Amino acid sequence: MSKTSSTLPQAYFDSVYQANNDPxxxxxxxxxxxxxxATLAALPNEHYHNAFEIGCSIGVLTQMLADRCDQLLAVDASELPLKTARERLATYPAVTIRQMSIPGEFPQGPFDLILLSEVGYYLSREDLSLSRQLMIDALSPNxxxxLVHWTPVVHDYPLTGDEVHDFFAASAQSTGPLTHLLNQRAETYRLDLFQKKLT
Structure with a gap:
């Protein structure tokens, strides 16, 4: 069982990055x-107009994703790794790096791609529920x-990766706003792709 049911605070991530700039x-x-x-290979579109990456850290995946986006907003709860991310992405004018903690802060869409990678299990169930709705609302039709998350239990985290993905999958039932396009499971992580239904 997890030790906490509360969303991990910004101070948690600050302390992690103070100890190691690439923890x-x-x-x-x-x-x-x-x-x-595998994350990039799972994306159905070769190119996206306006993408949002939640939890960019030092910007390694951000840089790989940037070549496929006209605009990319990449955020992290801690400001500390963003210095490295900004240096890494300095030659990518279409990429915006910003400190932001969801769900309390959330950008205005619409986005045709939202990537939630290794972040959801840091949230409480209540905050994950609110974040899911914000993401669905911010997605453009289609x-x-x-989602990509580590699946083994980490006792510091409120949720497991499977709990996060299963929660989103519940919005892909027949009457839900999402369609479940892809599920892939590796030994220690899970990847799920959803698409927003046309209304």
């Missing part, structure tokens, strides 16, 4: 590289919502 080895890990390649 999850995003820039050097073969595992992360393969996961990023827009894509891609």
């Amino acid at each position: 999850w080895a995003f820039a050097t890990s073969d595992y992360e590289r393969r996961k990023y390649e 827009g894509h919502l891609l």
Whole structure:
């Protein structure tokens, strides 16, 4: 069972990045590289007009995603990794890097792509519910919502990756606003792709 039911605060991430500027080895890990390649391969469209990446950290995946977007807003709850992200993306004028904590802060759409990668399990169930609705509301019709999360239990986190994905999948029932396009499961992560239905 998880130790907490509350959303992890910004201070949690600040302390992680104070100890290590790349705490999850995003820039050097073969595992992360393969996961990023699978993430990009799962996107049905070769190009997106206006994308939103939640939890960009130091911007490794952001840089890979940027070539496929006319505009990309990448955010993270902590300001500390964003210095590295801004340096990495300095030659990408279409990318905006911003400190932002969902669901208390959320940008105005519409977006034709929203990427929630390795973030959802930091949220309480209440905040995940609110975030899901904000994402659905911000998606343009036929827009894509891609989720990628580590699935083993982490006792510091309010939720597991499977709980996050199953919660979003509940909005892809026959009367829900989403269509479930793809599910992929690797040994330690899960990827699910949704599309917003036309109204």
